[in-house]
Amino acid sequence: MKYADEFRDREKAQILLREIRQLADSIEITKKRPLNIMEVCGGHTHSIFRYGLEGMLPPSIELIHGPGCPVCVLPMGRVDDCVAIAERPGMIFTTFGDAMRVPGSKKSLLQAKAAGADVRMVYSPLDALALARKHPDQDVVFFALGFETTMPATAFTILQAEAEGITNFSIFCNHITIVPTVKAILDSPDLQLDGFLGPGHVSMVIGNSPYAFIADYYKRPMVVAGFEPLDVLQSIWMVLKQIVEKRAEVENQYARIVPEHGNPPALEAIGKVYELRDFFEWRGLGSIDHSGVRLKEAYARFDAEKRYALPNISIADPSSCQCGEVLKGVLKPWQCKVFGTACTPETPVGALMVSSEGACAAYYQYGGITRQSPADADMVV
Amino acid sequence: MTTQTIANRRVLGRVSLRNVTLAHGGGGKAMKDLIDDVFIREFDDGSAPFLEDQARFDLASLARHGDRLAFTTDSYVVDPLFFPGSDIGKLAVFGTVNDLAVGGAIPLYLSCAVVIEEGLSVDVLRRVATSMAEAARSCGVTIVTGDTKVVQRGACDKLFITTTGIGVIPPEIDLRIDSIAPGDGLLVNGLLGDHGAAIMCARGDMALDSEIESDCAGLHELIRSLLAAAPGTRCIRDATRGGIATVLNEMAEASGVSIEIDEAATPLRAEVRGFCEILGLDPLYLANEGKIVIAVPEAEIEQALQALRAHPLGTGAALIGRAGKDKPGRVVMQTVFGGRRIVDMLVGEQLPRIC
Known part of the structure; x- marks a missing residue:
């Protein structure tokens, strides 16, 4: 299939993986802890699991599955x-x-x-x-x-x-809208992120400039990434390259789709029809201003x-549900109290177990096979 | 058994109305006319008289085929009734014939029970009955008994068909899902996911046009030649609802083996791949109606593949994976990209992703 198979090339993947390993080894932090790279978008989470990317990466790189699955963050x-x-x-x-x-x-x-x-x-x-x-x-x-x-x-x-x-x-x-949420995550004190994979299809609409604050203010590398597995690997490589070269920039790996300034007619339609709400509630993350x-x-x-008259009642997440911690990357899905027990794809307690883009459902379904984790044990039927 | 056809014995009734009404399910003359005119006219091949409330079989002639009876039933509720490549009638015959054949049975007799929503056009019913009769003839099975019910509008969707099948298993065949051993090969007989994709396109919900046709076919002959070439075959399953992913999981669990498949070796039509890419679906879970998953011992993989490929319904046959020892019950896929992931059972229906 044209425009897809080229980006799923096994040999190119091996070359990139070799370089990623070398780059990661040359970064000082990795001697103490893995590098935490958050993929913001659920589409990336899906690709990562679909192609088994986690198991291909060296243990010095940890992917944190961010809040970018719109179905999952629905309160x-x-x-x-x-x-x-x-x-x-x-x-x-x-x-x-x-x-x-x-x-x-x-x-x-x-x-x-x-x-x-x-x-x-x-x-x-x-x-x-x-x-x-x-x-x-x-x-x-x-x-x-x-x-x-x-x-x-x-x-x-x-x-x-x-x-x-x-x-x-x-x-x-x-x-x-993703930008205020990324900001909220960066302000969260219990979190250590070393870089971001930016949401490719969001950026196709809004361009790259809205993320400038991540590089300028928070000094973190951000690479707007495509969704094929080679896209994801190349973007990780670009993040590492920035860290090694002590740069913090917004770079565009997905230039074949993402124009620097986004899509003007789409932006015009957005500006014409919508206005920002003062705040919006996110499942697991709570209320976030202008989101x-x-x-x-x-x-x-x-x-x-x-x-229509709507109930419009805010319902607290079930107390057992730790979607918020998982969304922020503080907990791995299998570290949640109810993962795989009370919360399964059949009977999801938290929304992350619902969509295949949700980190928990992805772990439950596809599993961390090569990385030995408690999740691995849970998944044996 | 008699060779006299029913037409020689009594005059068949005729339906004059254009649409089925509740009267056609009422047990009286209207019902008899409908059954005679639409079903018996098509199904009667003279081998079994439709005079009694039950079909009767001569045990001695059944026993000539083998030493065990195979007995199965399935209901068909597909929407739309007619779709590219097939229709509910063929599906109802081939589906049940395949359920017999994957057990190694020679399919012989079918029943046909229909639930009709009032208002269904009699012409549609005729087309379905004709299609069933053709499918049955092509498989060498006879539809020997049946039932007709008409329900109020809204109580069912146009037409539901239940077919029950009887076949006989030859003495030398013993296919078991719990007999797969590490090292065995997992084979499929061709391109996967065509039926599921064809139905989703035909429903029109997705506003996608495609040329994909259902792969609906009777597989008993293919299976017969496979078993002749590879008599050590462990088991065969048809990969209908839930696709090959579900069948592989059932196999791994029942036999206590792991199964590793190679994504690059799974045969997929370019259109089906494209369809799945656009909608965010996984082709491993798409339904098939003419595809089987076969577990074969290492030594017989080559002859099994040759036998499959020599048959028109197996030209695309491929070795897609192997059974292994570690992590019994688990199915893993080596992705085209070189990673590995678990292929689990589907929880519910596969739903297209938002973006």
Whole structure:
């Protein structure tokens, strides 16, 4: 497959791994502890597990799986709101597939569907808009979630709905933005991060400049990375190179997709339709200032939060759940109290066990095979 | 057994309505007409009279095929009823025939029970029955008994079919899922995931167009020639729902072996790979309807592959992995990239990822 196979080349991987090992060995810190590199984006987490990258890296490099899985950081209260909307009579509630299993305080969307709600899986917000056209006598709500990667598609859908004068369509906006969250993580005192792999597809929209503070203020290397396994390895190599050369910069490994200044039409649509919320709640991380967006007043009629009365109750994470610590990289998934016991992909307690991009589900499913870990023992059936 | 066909014995009823109504399930004349006109007309090959409430078999003639009966049942609820490469009728016949064949049985007889949602077009039902009859003929099996129920609109989705199959296992064959030993080879008979991808595309939820067709096929002949060439074959499973990942896990667990497969050796059509890349799905979990996973002792791997490749349904056969000793019950994949990862059972349905 063109544009994919080239980036999965085994021999090139071996060359990169050799160089990564050499670079890591030349870094002083690795004599005392492993280097902690956080991949911010869930797409990277998925690739790392899918291709078995953790087991290929030298033990002197530890990957910390960051908060960039939008499905995983969805708080329970928002899922409850989704269920409340979906259960309204005559409602067609549309969502991306992997959001259907996220547990709310009472049920997930999948359970609401089983109980009779009309919940449909779509692949794009435009599919939801098409449903609204097809069913003019019913209300259609799209569960909009994701970082800047999916924000423009939702924005363009709203603009399209407005242009067509469609009145039975709205979105339940849960779009979030990564930069304040990375900042919150960097400010967290219990954390030692040596570098970042930046989210490639978010950056395709916003460009590289929003991350400048990571290099300038926190003095950490950040490499915006692609999602194929060679992309990830090369990006790790670039982070190490910066550390060795005592640089802290934002570099772009994914230049074939990510333009330096992002995608202007997408940014324009985002600016037109959304405004920052004062704060937004993240599962496991709590409330983070300016980390979410909502629709501007001019688009209020497309805002499900304004159209429908929602419970809008903030539900605390279950006390046994340690998703927050895992998200920040303080705990490894298998060090969580309930990993693999109360919390499994069948009955997730925390959201990290839900999506295959969630660190816990990834460990549970794919496992750290070559690194001997307690998780390894848990996974033997 | 009689060779006289039913048409010689009595006049078959006729359906005049265009759509199935609750009356067609009511047990009276309308039901008899529907069964006669749609099903018996297609299924009756003269070998078994449809006069009694049950099919009857001559034990002595069954025993000529082997020394054990194989008995299996499966329900088919696919949506849409007709999809690229196949339809629910063929699926209902081939699926149950394959469930018999993977046990080494010679498939002989099927039952056919249908649950029809009222309002279904009689023409659709006819097309399904014709398709079932063709599939049965191609497998050398006879549909000998059945049942018809009609339920209210909404109580089922268009048409559900349950087929039950009887076959006979020849004395020399003893395939067991708990008999796989370290060193055995794991084989598949061709490209994986076609059926699952074809159905997901045909449902239209994903707004993706593709040329992918279901691989739905009866595999009894392929399996017969495989077993003739590789008589030491340990076991065979059809990789339907849950894909080869599920079958491999069942094998590893039942036999207490580990299984390591090589991603580079798993045969996948470029379109199916692309489909999975776009939706974030893992092809190892996609359903197949004409693919089997075979465990063969080391010494017979080559002849097994040759026998498979010599058959039209096995041209893409490949050795995808081996059984091993360490970590019994675990399935591991060597990725194309050179890493290793666990291939676990799927928890629920595979859902496309957001981005």
